[in-house]
Amino acid sequence: MATTGTDLSRMREMNQLSIVWALRGNPPSTVTELAGRAGLSRPAVDVLVQSLVTDGWAEVEEPGANSVVGRPARRFRFRADAGHVLGIDIGVHKILVVLSDLEGNLVRTLRRPADPEADPRARLAAVDRVIDEVLRGAGMTPDDIWAITAGVTGPVDASGRTSLFTPLPGWNAADPVAHLGARFSCPIQVENDCKLAAVAERWKGVASDADDIVFLLAGLRTGAGLILDGTLRRGHGGAAGEIGALKAVRWLTAPGHLESCPGVPASAAPGEAAAWVFQAARDGDRDARTAVRRYTRDLAVGVAALVLALDPQVVVYGGGFSRSSDVVLEPLRQELTKHCLRLPELRASTLGDESVALGGVRLSLDEVDSRLLSDGLAAPSAPRR
Amino acid sequence: MATTGTDLSRMREMNQLSIVWALRGNPPSTVTELAGRAGLSRPAVDVLVQSLVTDGWAEVEEPGANSVVGRPARRFRFRADAGHVLGIDIGVHKILVVLSDLEGNLVRTLRRPADPEADPRARLAAVDRVIDEVLRGAGMTPDDIWAITAGVTGPVDASGRTSLFTPLPGWNAADPVAHLGARFSCPIQVENDCKLAAVAERWKGVASDADDIVFLLAGLRTGAGLILDGTLRRGHGGAAGEIGALKAVRWLTAPGHLESCPGVPASAAPGEAAAWVFQAARDGDRDARTAVRRYTRDLAVGVAALVLALDPQVVVYGGGFSRSSDVVLEPLRQELTKHCLRLPELRASTLGDESVALGGVRLSLDEVDSRLLSDGLAAPSAPRR
The missing domain is CATH 3.30.420.40 (ATPase, nucleotide binding domain)
Known part of the structure; x- marks a missing residue:
């Protein structure tokens, strides 16, 4: 029954996360609105949201000068652009890369044709080029990316390999996680394309x-x-x-x-x-x-x-x-x-043929969330593998 | 951040339940052992387990007179026979009823042949007779039963009916939940036989x-x-x-x-x-x-x-x-x-052909547990539908 210091610190962390969930995907919100959504008291939310602003997870929207009655409340907004994730479709005929912020808003979508006969080295080099084009266009570097999920055809094992069966030439020996990991230090996963498309249909389809x-x-x-x-x-x-x-x-x-x-x-x-x-x-x-x-x-x-x-x-x-x-x-x-x-x-x-990359974005966001739940909320920065 | 009276009472209830989980399925245990298993302090467990004894969920095992060194600790045991559940297999050729205590120990198992051509009324009357024989043998009445799960062939809908397809003559119009509900006030569910057998294999198979x-x-x-x-x-x-x-x-x-x-x-x-x-x-x-x-x-x-x-x-x-x-x-x-x-x-x-009834026992025990989790721990008594 005794509540230890560790319990209290963990409870504070959980309450802080519940404010993040209450902010995210919502229009700018007052402390009262956040308290209602998170089921916490107003004074508690006031303290928690201020520390989220200090850490860089939230920002204040000062009330406009055009309010006429009383003193309007300050509103808080989740900093969706505190980090970004990638969803990638490595197809037989095309490569599609989608860049999204932490709220799932798509910042950039780029599709490039792929050579069906390309070997894994050539195909992964093509993937790199499309990623680079996307990052360059958004003014970002690999360190700005918090999680990556790529989709390929065929059953994918836990290491991201496709050793049982694949229609991509030579891909049964490819290690796309290791390839992407040479440039990106964030969590990287590779998943079967149908599975990612299914995730996308439930998310936005x-x-x-x-x-x-x-x-x-x-x-x-x-x-x-x-x-x-x-x-x-x-x-x-x-x-x-x-x-x-x-x-x-x-x-x-x-x-x-x-x-x-x-x-x-x-x-x-x-x-x-x-x-x-x-x-x-x-x-x-x-x-x-x-x-x-x-x-x-x-x-x-x-x-x-x-x-x-x-x-x-x-x-x-x-x-x-x-x-x-x-x-x-x-x-x-x-x-x-x-x-x-x-x-x-x-x-x-x-969703047409964007569904695979979109599902990749969703799994990447899930990965970011699970890191937040397990590691707690430090100042925003890309998770490490 | 404020902890309300309701929170504290709920926390006490959760801690009491965690002592029940720590007792159940284990040999008689000391307060120290329970504290370790439940992750709670010894003084807290001491209070909680005493109230479980008072309510009738646990009993004390006084240390034997044959201990020679020091004063041995009292041990506590879950009262597995505080309640009982039934698992029933309503088959084409047989009816099998299993009576279990709250720890999943099988108290009685009774199998009787069924007429493959029996209509629902005759088949349910046969089920009643086998249940009666089991209860009589155990010296119990319907009020001693806390949950019932019966298995039948064919897809079973949420109301326990088998309207899509059934090899049991006339069973697509049968309502076994209503039939059993006329005598038993505890929760009753009907489930497909293959599903129950699968549950049994994971539980005891x-x-x-x-x-x-x-x-x-x-x-x-x-x-x-x-x-x-x-x-x-x-x-x-x-x-x-x-x-x-x-x-x-x-x-x-x-x-x-x-x-x-x-x-x-x-x-x-x-x-x-x-x-x-x-x-x-x-x-x-x-x-x-x-x-x-x-x-x-x-x-x-x-x-x-x-x-x-x-x-x-x-x-x-x-x-x-x-x-x-x-x-x-x-x-x-x-x-x-x-x-x-x-x-x-x-x-x-x-598990052979007892798997369906065994799976029924497991789902009945799950039902009892979910009632405990949602309704809290009053003195032991059969849940109501």
Whole structure:
């Protein structure tokens, strides 16, 4: 029952953090408003928020001169630009880097094409160049970055490697965490692209109201990311969501129905072929509609396996093909009714191909928060690995 | 920062609960031992444990007269028999009721055959009779029971009904919670049998060291229960684990390979046929070994779907067929290597067909604990719904 000095200091730290949570993501707030949000007394909040201003976590907004009645209260605002994080999508065909402040406001987004055949050294050098361009544009150095999360295709283990399977040439031997760690001293993590995209959909996408989500990254390859009870499922070895590897669920062959559709221009690259078929189906072309129906029929087997296994609230159709969800979702829904006991809501992603990098930003912000919770609030500075 | 009277009273309650957790499941303990386990001071524990004795949650064990050196310390023990809970398996062919004290010690276990064709009214009347026999044998009345959890086949919704699908005749219209609630005023829940069996394996079975578990209830039907991050996955509508409903994963047809094995006695019931085949395979019969291999080949498709989707640490082969895991596990492992990126550990259940009722006991104990945490520690008495 005795309260020790350590307990009190820890309690002060927790109360200070609860003021940070109460400030962040909110408009400038008075002490009274903060006291209400944090469940603490006004005098206590007054002391805590002053020390946050001194440390550099918050700033004061003095009341404007245009107030006429009484003496308006000072307002406090979280210094969202006290630090920044990066979310990176290392794709087969593109590299996308997003720079965000500590409130998740996107400061810069930069996309550059990647050579599908590039070896890991060339691909990582390209990643470096895009990061440099982003930092330069924002007037920052690597020390200004507090956390980095990069997404790649394939199951990613705890060390950020993709040794089981990867479509990126040579990437099974790549060590992107070590590569980025040579220049950045902040925490760095690498995660599977579908998992990051799923996180983004719950953060800023069409599934922000749901806790149990099956996310589909649909394109020339199909992948899945799972969020259950609001938590990203990584799996014991980082390989959750890889149901597409099972031949019986037919995800490996599903997009082939699009590429082999009669009428597709012979010159079309695989990605262009799919886009052509979706557009032709939209225009009422009979062969194209058949091809889309066959695609959804095969896709539905794997989706149904996930739905029956997990009984999610929402299935999100995302990835490159989600631009054509207007012709995919209805036949997919019809196929799913044949397989499922209970049909979840089916929604189309609105984040498009930025979802992977956005999910990276979210995990980076989570990493910053968990450091704050475990290490406490010193003056703002980048966490170290 | 101010500590209010309510805070202090809540803190005392939390400290009292931490003494309950420190007592429970441990041998009789001294105040010093309890202080160490609960992280509280000796004088505080002295006061708290005395009030637990007064309330009836703990009892004193006076030091024996045979101690020779000094004055030995008094020891305190949790009164595990202050209350009891029931776990019930309402099966197609059997009803199994387990009575447990608050420490999870099984006081009574009673199994009675059930008529597979019984309608809900007759089946629930049979359940009542088995419960009565258990209570009578233990000298108890319904008021002595603090929580009940019953397991049934099929996806169970939040109200305890099985409206989507059930192999129990007429059970889609049954309301077992209401039926049991007519006699018992304690909390009652009904849950899917595979889910309860999964909980039991993590509690007292072969998966107590794992947090990510795929449990298979293997018999004439095959079902799955999922535990992720140590938490039972129910799914948004209670239908998680129902992957067996998907034709593509072949669980519906898998046991048929056993029943149609050449040499099975024509008079054998389906369950006996499977047992005959497993024994014949054990004895080296070629047809039987082929039948088992075909069974595992079909079973593996659904198991692989779950493994690829969830990347668990452990797959537990449980249910009635787990008695024959010696002839099933190795061919199943071989089939899984064909499908999976990363093979989890494959273990055979040791709980046999008591796992469903045992899992019910565990969820009942969890319910009692959550009531203690939310309502606080009054003198021991059955919680009310």
